Amino acid sequence: MHAPPSDDWEPVDIGESDTSVYRRGNTFAKCCGPSGIAELTAERDRITWLASTGFPGATVVDWLEPTSPQPDGLGSSSGGACLVTSAVPGVPGDTLPPASHDRAMRRLGATLRELHSLTDCPFERPLAEVIARATDVVRRDAVNPAYLTDEWRRLRPSELLAQVVAERPYIESVLEPVVCHGDACLPNIFFDPETLEVTGLIDLGRLGVADRYSDLALTTIQLHDEWSADPAPFLEAYGVPDPDARRLYFFRLLDPLTWG
Structure with missing residues (x-):
């Protein structure tokens, strides 16, 4: 090091x-x-x-x-x-008090939409490469069980990967490539604690063109897990008040298989 x-x-x-x-x-x-x-x-x-x-x-x-x-x-x-x-000013999203969550979700939805509207990004994160990464992590038996839900921990990682592979044709048929953060979790999103405007994003190692649901899936599950919040205000501000549950589940399942 x-x-x-x-x-x-x-x-x-x-x-x-x-x-x-x-x-x-x-x-x-x-x-x-x-x-x-x-x-x-x-x-x-x-x-x-x-x-x-x-x-x-x-x-x-x-x-x-x-x-x-x-x-x-x-x-x-x-x-x-x-x-x-x-340093990015402000505080990470996972530290905001409950009273600010509703307004912060709306600010976050608008900000993520702005990120996804950027153009001419030179970096890509194709779905095929992400699945290949997950396949390698599973092959090496390197999946971190702490990243899995209780339900997923009852299955072998190879069974989880099989679900991903089975859903791949559907996901590829509805891909919406945009500039994604790649790890859009609350600790990586900073807010002004007074105005609740988003002041910046950190940990951009996975930023690149990918399906918009790869970000939406992680953010919505974080809002549920970290804030115990219904993500409806976030999704409404983003512009997808009725998201595709199948795509959300796919990317929520795929992500923890890629970190080993």
């Missing part, structure tokens, strides 16, 4: 096993070992592209690889890389 920052950088516990994250003032440093460089590079490029559209979010401050000059306070490299970005 890239050498940890010096004492004026504070570690941030974000629950990732393959990266280390630090904060200093209004900047964050995400560091990885050699095996994580490609993934971190992909996140850097997506942050840069989204910032170029004017959409709210972080900006890239610095990019450090083994051949980079010694950065201020970031120590020496051990073969990895480090992405330094600006």
